[in-house]
Amino acid sequence: MNKYNSISGFRLQRIEAISDGVFAIALTFLALDLKVPVNTLVHTETDLLHTFLNLAPKLLTYFLSFITMGIYWLAQSTQFHYIEKSDRNLNWINLFFLLAISIMPFTTAFLSEYIHFKFSIFLYWLNLSLLGQILGLNWYYARKHTLIAIEGDEEKTVTKNIKARIIESQTLYTIAALFCFINAYISIGLLVLIQLNYALALLSKRKR
Amino acid sequence: MNKYNSISGFRLQRIEAISDGVFAIALTFLALDLKVPVNTLVHTETDLLHTFLNLAPKLLTYFLSFITMGIYWLAQSTQFHYIEKSDRNLNWINLFFLLAISIMPFTTAFLSEYIHFKFSIFLYWLNLSLLGQILGLNWYYARKHTLIAIEGDEEKTVTKNIKARIIESQTLYTIAALFCFINAYISIGLLVLIQLNYALALLSKRKR
Amino acid sequence: MNKYNSISGFRLQRIEAISDGVFAIALTFLALDLKVPVNTLVHTETDLLHTFLNLAPKLLTYFLSFITMGIYWLAQSTQFHYIEKSDRNLNWINLFFLLAISIMPFTTAFLSEYIHFKFSIFLYWLNLSLLGQILGLNWYYARKHTLIAIEGDEEKTVTKNIKARIIESQTLYTIAALFCFINAYISIGLLVLIQLNYALALLSKRKR
Amino acid sequence: MNKYNSISGFRLQRIEAISDGVFAIALTFLALDLKVPVNTLVHTETDLLHTFLNLAPKLLTYFLSFITMGIYWLAQSTQFHYIEKSDRNLNWINLFFLLAISIMPFTTAFLSEYIHFKFSIFLYWLNLSLLGQILGLNWYYARKHTLIAIEGDEEKTVTKNIKARIIESQTLYTIAALFCFINAYISIGLLVLIQLNYALALLSKRKR
Numbered sequence: 001m002n003k004y005n006s007i008s009g010f011r012l013q014r015i016e017a018i019s020d021g022v023f024a025i026a027l028t029f030l031a032l033d034l035k036v037p038v039n040t041l042v043h044t045e046t047d048l049l050h051t052f053l054n055l056a057p058k059l060l061t062y063f064l065s066f067i068t069m070g071i072y073w074l075a076q077s078t079q080f081h082y083i084e085k086s087d088r089n090l091n092w093i094n095l096f097f098l099l100a101i102s103i104m105p106f107t108t109a110f111l112s113e114y115i116h117f118k119f120s121i122f123l124y125w126l127n128l129s130l131l132g133q134i135l136g137l138n139w140y141y142a143r144k145h146t147l148i149a150i151e152g153d154e155e156k157t158v159t160k161n162i163k164a165r166i167i168e169s170q171t172l173y174t175i176a177a178l179f180c181f182i183n184a185y186i187s188i189g190l191l192v193l194i195q196l197n198y199a200l201a202l203l204s205k206r207k208r
Numbered sequence: 209m210n211k212y213n214s215i216s217g218f219r220l221q222r223i224e225a226i227s228d229g230v231f232a233i234a235l236t237f238l239a240l241d242l243k244v245p246v247n248t249l250v251h252t253e254t255d256l257l258h259t260f261l262n263l264a265p266k267l268l269t270y271f272l273s274f275i276t277m278g279i280y281w282l283a284q285s286t287q288f289h290y291i292e293k294s295d296r297n298l299n300w301i302n303l304f305f306l307l308a309i310s311i312m313p314f315t316t317a318f319l320s321e322y323i324h325f326k327f328s329i330f331l332y333w334l335n336l337s338l339l340g341q342i343l344g345l346n347w348y349y350a351r352k353h354t355l356i357a358i359e360g361d362e363e364k365t366v367t368k369n370i371k372a373r374i375i376e377s378q379t380l381y382t383i384a385a386l387f388c389f390i391n392a393y394i395s396i397g398l399l400v401l402i403q404l405n406y407a408l409a410l411l412s413k414r415k416r
Numbered sequence: 417m418n419k420y421n422s423i424s425g426f427r428l429q430r431i432e433a434i435s436d437g438v439f440a441i442a443l444t445f446l447a448l449d450l451k452v453p454v455n456t457l458v459h460t461e462t463d464l465l466h467t468f469l470n471l472a473p474k475l476l477t478y479f480l481s482f483i484t485m486g487i488y489w490l491a492q493s494t495q496f497h498y499i500e501k502s503d504r505n506l507n508w509i510n511l512f513f514l515l516a517i518s519i520m521p522f523t524t525a526f527l528s529e530y531i532h533f534k535f536s537i538f539l540y541w542l543n544l545s546l547l548g549q550i551l552g553l554n555w556y557y558a559r560k561h562t563l564i565a566i567e568g569d570e571e572k573t574v575t576k577n578i579k580a581r582i583i584e585s586q587t588l589y590t591i592a593a594l595f596c597f598i599n600a601y602i603s604i605g606l607l608v609l610i611q612l613n614y615a616l617a618l619l620s621k622r623k624r
Numbered sequence: 625m626n627k628y629n630s631i632s633g634f635r636l637q638r639i640e641a642i643s644d645g646v647f648a649i650a651l652t653f654l655a656l657d658l659k660v661p662v663n664t665l666v667h668t669e670t671d672l673l674h675t676f677l678n679l680a681p682k683l684l685t686y687f688l689s690f691i692t693m694g695i696y697w698l699a700q701s702t703q704f705h706y707i708e709k710s711d712r713n714l715n716w717i718n719l720f721f722l723l724a725i726s727i728m729p730f731t732t733a734f735l736s737e738y739i740h741f742k743f744s745i746f747l748y749w750l751n752l753s754l755l756g757q758i759l760g761l762n763w764y765y766a767r768k769h770t771l772i773a774i775e776g777d778e779e780k781t782v783t784k785n786i787k788a789r790i791i792e793s794q795t796l797y798t799i800a801a802l803f804c805f806i807n808a809y810i811s812i813g814l815l816v817l818i819q820l821n822y823a824l825a826l827l828s829k830r831k832r
Contacts, residue, residue, distance in 0.1 A: 002825065003785045003788070004785045004786070004788065004789040005825055006785075007702065007781070007782050007785050007786075008698060008699075008702040009698060009701070009702060010702075010705045011701045011702070011704060011705045014640060014644060014697075014701045014704075016222060016225070017225065017640070017641065017644040018644045018647055018648050018651075018697065020222060020225040020226045020229050020648075021229055021437075021440075021644050021645055021647070021648025021649070022648045022651060022652055023226055023229070024226050024228075024229025024230045024232070024233060024437075024648070025229070025233060025648060025649060025652040026652060027226075027230060027306065027310060028230055028233040028234060028237070028310050029652070029656075030310075031310045031311055031313065031314060032237075034311065034314040036314065036317045036318045036321045038321070039321055039322055042322065042325075045325060045326055045327050048322055048325050048327045048328065049327055052318075052327065052331070059311075062311075063307070066303075066307050066310075070300070070303040073222075073226065073303075074216060074217060074296065074299050074300075074303075075216075077217070077219045077222045077299070078215065078216040078217060078218075078219070080219060080222075081218045081219045088698065088825075091698050091701070092694070092698075092823065095690075095694040095697075095698075098651065099687070099690050102651060102652050102654075102655045102690075103655055103658065103686075105655065106655060106658040106660065109660045110660045110676075113660045113662070113663055114663055114666065114672055117666075117669060117672050118669055119669050119672045119673055119676065120672065123676070157215070158215050160211075161211045161212045161214075161215050162212070162215075164211070164212065165212040199300065201210065201213055201296075224430060224433070225433065228430060228433040228434045228437050229437055229645075229648075231434055231437070232434050232436075232437025232438045232440070232441060232645075233437070233441060235434075235438060235514065235518060236438055236441040236442060236445070236518050238518075239518045239519055239521065239522060240445075242519065242522040244522065244525045244526045244529045246529070247529055247530055250530065250533075253533055253534055253535050256530055256533050256535045256536065257535055260526075260535065260539070267519075270519075271515070274511075274515050274518075278508070278511040281430075281434065281511075282424060282425060282504065282507050282508075282511075283424075285425070285427045285430045285507070286423065286424040286425060286426075286427070288427060288430075289426045289427045365423070366423050369419045369420045369422075369423050370420070370423075372419070372420065373420040407508065409418065409421055409504075432638060432641070433641065436638060436641040436642045436645050437645055439642055439645070440642050440644075440645025440646045440648070440649060441645070441649060443642075443646060443722065443726060444646055444649040444650060444653070444726050446726075447726045447727055447729065447730060448653075450727065450730040452730065452733045452734045452737045454737070455737055455738055458738065458741075461741055461742055461743050464738055464741050464743045464744065465743055468734075468743065468747070475727075478727075479723070482719075482723050482726075486716070486719040489638075489642065489719075490632060490633060490712065490715050490716075490719075491632075493633070493635045493638045493715070494631065494632040494633060494634075494635070496635060496638075497634045497635045573631070574631050577627045577628045577630075577631050578628070578631075580627070580628065581628040615716065617626065617629055617712075
């Protein structure tokens, strides 16, 4: 590592601050697509209900994208609870994570425009996959270079759970994506179900 | 709760950071609707005054939306003053809170486009109602899982005041919304007055 | 003050966090107006230089708006260096400060569209004036309710300097605005010079 | 320095907070240019692949702009790791740094629209150069006014490395820019390679 790089990147809190900024914008920008249609043809409450129901697919896409972002935001936040130091490389790993987050609205829009094509499913899967892999790299790197705050059994448990979650989710995403060779809608439906499952574990019991 | 979830979501400050980001963007985006009309027909100061007065409804809507956002931002900030720990579920509760915040510009625009329809009042009321309920859930959950920093009498007082505020505001919003069966404008006028009342308690005396 | 309000608004750091968010967005949004013109008629370096020079007014406006925002951001940041506690009212004072910041791009655009009208100068002046007055109120309120961290002579010096700066700048802005009765361009030129003077005190010597 | 300025600008954390906000927005806005083309002429997977490949230049530009932003964000973050105090002037130095960051999307778009002109390369180089110079000034100022947290040998090493990096990068950028007198594409290619080299030092070994 060259001399400049060896004095660079120690400011852990800035990684988290810029991440929260990027996520906040990504979350909010998704909602900008929700345009209210003009009311020329709306005369009755029933007309308005129909107008609103036409927006349902957009609202649903928004809801799902929001949840996907939430999952990855929480996953990064979880890792940083245990990371106490940073260096230049950890900064770049997280910048690439944010890069993959910031193109998520693009790959999502690409999928919804070309919903019956294998290539657009592949692209969406690639984006999800990249996010998982970068998160894996983040934890692997932090551990290897002793940037984390925990050790011994606690470190082993946390590492095991992080690893298991990444491998499990990547496997599920890949299986779901491969279903596109049978039917695109099944493939997308499965991807959605997997996301929902991770978010709505909300309903799961919490150990006291 | 599964193993991954039990190690996830402890980073309380990130919930607040992403919330401030989302609110900052929501507050500022509202102002993007304020477009300056081009000046082809403006020749005198009086013309310009008329042009400006035509913008008055938009400025008023902006002012009221800003105040609504401010009320909920302050309500969340208030709760987090007393919350000292977080877990995965608290993260998701707050992500859903931010989801309801981020669609507020949409439901507001929907209301102003279809101002004389019951359905659009219902939608706006639903959004306000969701925000109140999620805030209620946030405090309920934080208390139940001992994530808060206060106890004894202080905890009781704070809980009582938070509860009273949510029940009171939800009741007022619901009554206001029901007035749409008599007249849409009365209904909206009441909703606006309730919001103003909460914000402008600013003018109320402060106990020293 | 009612019971809910008496338990609300203690989270000082959130006021600063949402302020930095709003300022960051306002600063960056200003640059979105800088559109690159398409190149159909550009054949030589000289053509391109002309194209660029046509953008000069927009670049200048951007530069000046950025400086104005910077002045008010720094003024708020300065006050919060000395403020150690907050309450509900201080939150709302700062939310109204952010409201006045977020409509600044609008009043600026209004001024540049109707540059030779008294009313648009009045509006711009009103916005600057509001910002100064809210900042004054912020300090006055924080002092009155013992929310500040300093006392004795230090408190007196800081208060005197903050007051002097607000009175001085408000007076200068008002004089500059009144010049619109003679000539709009002189008026705007003076407003610009005053802003520049506050920002470029940068070049002034610093006591060691 | 006048009296007001001498009490102003001590809030170091706000400089970092507003910087992270501006960078987060700049990074995310770059992605808004990635529009999904409508699907009227896409019938087969091959058609879709072609459609996607047509977006490649935009994706590449986005990737490179993101990396450029990342380099400067990290450079500023690095300096602030060693800075422990601030004053009014340091605030303005960093505001001007953010000004140069916020016009980067403009100069990049200008370059990609007029890619074969010397003037647009000059403008892009000027922007990169300004960023480097302001960062240099930031460190120089912080050192001169004892705003930094380190001293002795550590201070000398850090200063030497920061200086070396700025001089090296500025020299490389200038040489690359001068190649535009031979060929615009060589010039741009070199600028890109230099950026990539700084970012992808990621792959370099890290001293344990």
